[in-house]
Amino acid sequence: MAGIELNNIAKSYGSVEVLRDINLTIEDGEFIVLVGPSGCGKSTLLRMIAGLEPITGGEFHVDGRRMNEVPPRDRDMAMVFQSYALYPHMDVSRNMGFSLEIRKAQKEERSRKVGDAARTLGLTSLTERLPRALSGGQRQRVAMGRAIVRDPSAFLFDEPLSNLDAALRVEMRLEIARLHQRLNATMIYVTHDQVEALTLADRIVVLNAGDIQQVGTPLDLYERPSNKFVAQFIGSPTMNILGVDRAETGVKLKDGTILDVGSRGEQKRAHELGVRPEHLDVVPEEAAHMKGVAELVEHLGSDTNIHASVPGVGPVLVRQHGHFPLKTGDAVNIAVDLEKAHLFGPDGVRLAA
Amino acid sequence: MNALRQSSPLAVTGKYLALAFYVAFALFPLYWLAKIAVTPDKLIFSEGTALIPSKFTFENFQTVLLQTDFVAYFRNSLIVSIGTAAITTVIAAAAGYAFSRFDFRGKRLIIALMLITQMFPLLMIIAPIYKIVAALGLLNSLTSLIIVYTAFNIPFATFLMQSFFDGIPKDLEDAGMIDGCTRFEALRKIVLPLTLPGLGATLGFIFTAAWSELLFALMLINSNDAMTFPVGLLTFVSKFSVDWGQMMAAGVLALVPSCLFFIFIQRYLVQGLTTGAVKG
Ligand SMILES: Nc1ncnc2c1ncn2[C@@H]1O[C@H](COP(=O)(O)OP(=O)(O)OP(=O)(O)O)[C@@H](O)[C@H]1O
Ligand SMILES: [Mg+2]
Numbered sequence A: 001m002a003g004i005e006l007n008n009i010a011k012s013y014g015s016v017e018v019l020r021d022i023n024l025t026i027e028d029g030e031f032i033v034l035v036g037p038s039g040c041g042k043s044t045l046l047r048m049i050a051g052l053e054p055i056t057g058g059e060f061h062v063d064g065r066r067m068n069e070v071p072p073r074d075r076d077m078a079m080v081f082q083s084y085a086l087y088p089h090m091d092v093s094r095n096m097g098f099s100l101e102i103r104k105a106q107k108e109e110r111s112r113k114v115g116d117a118a119r120t121l122g123l124t125s126l127t128e129r130l131p132r133a134l135s136g137g138q139r140q141r142v143a144m145g146r147a148i149v150r151d152p153s154a155f156l157f158d159e160p161l162s163n164l165d166a167a168l169r170v171e172m173r174l175e176i177a178r179l180h181q182r183l184n185a186t187m188i189y190v191t192h193d194q195v196e197a198l199t200l201a202d203r204i205v206v207l208n209a210g211d212i213q214q215v216g217t218p219l220d221l222y223e224r225p226s227n228k229f230v231a232q233f234i235g236s237p238t239m240n241i242l243g244v245d246r247a248e249t250g251v252k253l254k255d256g257t258i259l260d261v262g263s264r265g266e267q268k269r270a271h272e273l274g275v276r277p278e279h280l281d282v283v284p285e286e287a288a289h290m291k292g293v294a295e296l297v298e299h300l301g302s303d304t305n306i307h308a309s310v311p312g313v314g315p316v317l318v319r320q321h322g323h324f325p326l327k328t329g330d331a332v333n334i335a336v337d338l339e340k341a342h343l344f345g346p347d348g349v350r351l352a353a
Numbered sequence B: 001m002n003a004l005r006q007s008s009p010l011a012v013t014g015k016y017l018a019l020a021f022y023v024a025f026a027l028f029p030l031y032w033l034a035k036i037a038v039t040p041d042k043l044i045f046s047e048g049t050a051l052i053p054s055k056f057t058f059e060n061f062q063t064v065l066l067q068t069d070f071v072a073y074f075r076n077s078l079i080v081s082i083g084t085a086a087i088t089t090v091i092a093a094a095a096g097y098a099f100s101r102f103d104f105r106g107k108r109l110i111i112a113l114m115l116i117t118q119m120f121p122l123l124m125i126i127a128p129i130y131k132i133v134a135a136l137g138l139l140n141s142l143t144s145l146i147i148v149y150t151a152f153n154i155p156f157a158t159f160l161m162q163s164f165f166d167g168i169p170k171d172l173e174d175a176g177m178i179d180g181c182t183r184f185e186a187l188r189k190i191v192l193p194l195t196l197p198g199l200g201a202t203l204g205f206i207f208t209a210a211w212s213e214l215l216f217a218l219m220l221i222n223s224n225d226a227m228t229f230p231v232g233l234l235t236f237v238s239k240f241s242v243d244w245g246q247m248m249a250a251g252v253l254a255l256v257p258s259c260l261f262f263i264f265i266q267r268y269l270v271q272g273l274t275t276g277a278v279k280g
Helices: A042-050 A092-102 A107-118 A136-152 A166-183 A194-200 A218-223 A228-233 B009-037 B042-048 B059-067 B070-101 B107-117 B124-137 B142-166 B168-180 B184-209 B215-220 B229-234 B245-268
Strands: A005-014 A016-026 A033-034 A057-062 A077-080 A156-157 A186-190 A202-208 A211-216 A240-246 A251-253 A271-275 A280-282 A290-299 A303-310 A315-320 A331-336 A342-344
Touching: A005 A042, A016 A042, A016 A211, A033 A042, A042 A077, A042 A156, A042 B168, A057 A251, A057 B229, A077 A136, A077 B168, A092 A107, A092 A136, A107 A136, A136 A166, A136 A315, A166 A186, A194 A218, A202 A218, A202 A228, A211 A218, A211 A228, A218 A315, A228 A240, A228 A342, A240 A315, A271 B184, A280 A315, A290 A315, A303 A331, A303 B142, A315 A331, B009 B245, B042 B229, B042 B245, B059 B245, B070 B142, B070 B184, B070 B229, B070 B245, B107 B142, B124 B142, B124 B215, B142 B184, B184 B245, B215 B229, B229 B245
Parallel strands: A033 A186, A033 A202, A077 A156, A156 A186
Antiparallel strands: A005 A016, A005 A057, A202 A211, A240 A251, A240 A271, A271 A342, A280 A331, A290 A303, A290 A331, A303 A315
16 A cells, blocks of 8 residues: 655656656555546656656655665566566466565465466466467466465556457456555556546556646546646547637637637637537537538447548638548538537637637 | 478478488487498408498497596596586576676676687686696596686677576566565575476586596596597507597497486477466
């Protein structure tokens, strides 16, 4: 059990600054997901928490104790690597029990804990195999097992599912969610799959280029992104961003249409309008804010994605529930759910409602 | 894939002919060595070019083993080669690991120096080495050979070991340290077992190099007691004649340790122990 505190954490390799001024408090038992584009420093941050990477600035505390220089073995954290990092010369049960072996645990205790973990993860029949004789999914389970066996105060995951196929990923995602419920341990999870982020997280930390963009619950980030980057990063398909000018009431699209978004505090600074595809609707002509042509219609069964082109405004993506009978080239009349639209200033910051 | 597999029979035949030719070319000297070793002395010149001698004999082997100092040379060579291989490999493994895993000041400089030592022709440095060894009072000792061979083989062995360490994912050590190892424990329990093929290969190469080294052995050793095998072989060349049969028999015997060694380590060389460590 661990509450983790990061104060002004920074990381640089020589003169290259990779992370800046990271402040984050993680409650005991919380599930935190780190997301962000490739190269933004997620792995680096996780490895600093694990003790594998020296911290070059700031303070790192666990349960009130300063841990900056504590070696990984004394941090009581387990980590699941993206590459799994199974010991190739040890069989499955020795892989899982290795931490206990190092800590000189009794043989019976070791085999009992390994047996429990193997049962939980459905690995009982594989305990004598070497990693090279396992499938990707099985290796992933062993890597998880190695972490569970230790009963650590915090679990660290670095994109643990990214090497699995889609079906297996869903299954393992549920497994991890169940694990969190059962163990109630602090978990820090790196991913760039936003479905994983939205479904697993208590709170999500969005990183970009070494800075924290926003920290919040999945719903927070979805409904109240603090800036354009978060707005576009969270949610799939991506939010539409349309250029606007200010108007007397509300804002004016580039084709001149006035959208009455109500009076918002700083609406005068509005530079762009963000609206998610699911907050656009195909409507009869007289109710439309925008009139365009469908350039591509994707029928996904549960949803229909309509890529429309609106003269003067640009490309707009509309998502409709269920099957929507529309063909490429058809005219589409689009209405904006003004309640759910966001306004962004010239600096990309979201203007408060 | 199919297009590749269904290459024409002509190309296949050609490929195997080329391979067969290469193998024959490479093995012919060995065959000739063995052939002369088992040919009776008086037939060596009379049917010198026949591929198979008309009579066989093991007399040469008997003479070499019982009536010459061959056994002593052999033992000296074993001491020198095993000593060199063991010391070199230990030092090279430590240095190779450091090069592979750590960034430290002066790393590039050390690597450059090691490469530079490999650039000088041996002949240039024989005289200074002789002087140093003489000053240390180590002439005519096996120790001097072990020291000199070790010094000369370390750069190559270090780069070889470094490449083996580079092939072992860093994540494995990280996982080990997360699991509770110190860095040294992670090295001993995780990296070392995976480096066995590399250690075997390095041992093998250095052993073979030391086993067949002639130049320094010739320079630094004069007394019959401390002669290594390649130097001893030259005693079969007297002023007036060359005892071909015995020389070749000694040569065949000298191949035995290298062969044994490679048979012993080849399973490590062939099998890639790291498979299955990281993803699929
Ligand atoms: N040893 C190093 N020296 C210099 N820069 C480094 C070093 N290691 C990592 N970096 C840089 O640090 C940045 C963050 O890397 P990191 O691996 O944390 O990214 P990430 O967010 O995990 O990306 P991904 O999603 O691709 O895994 C990258 O821009 C990378 O180039
Ligand atoms: Mg990463």
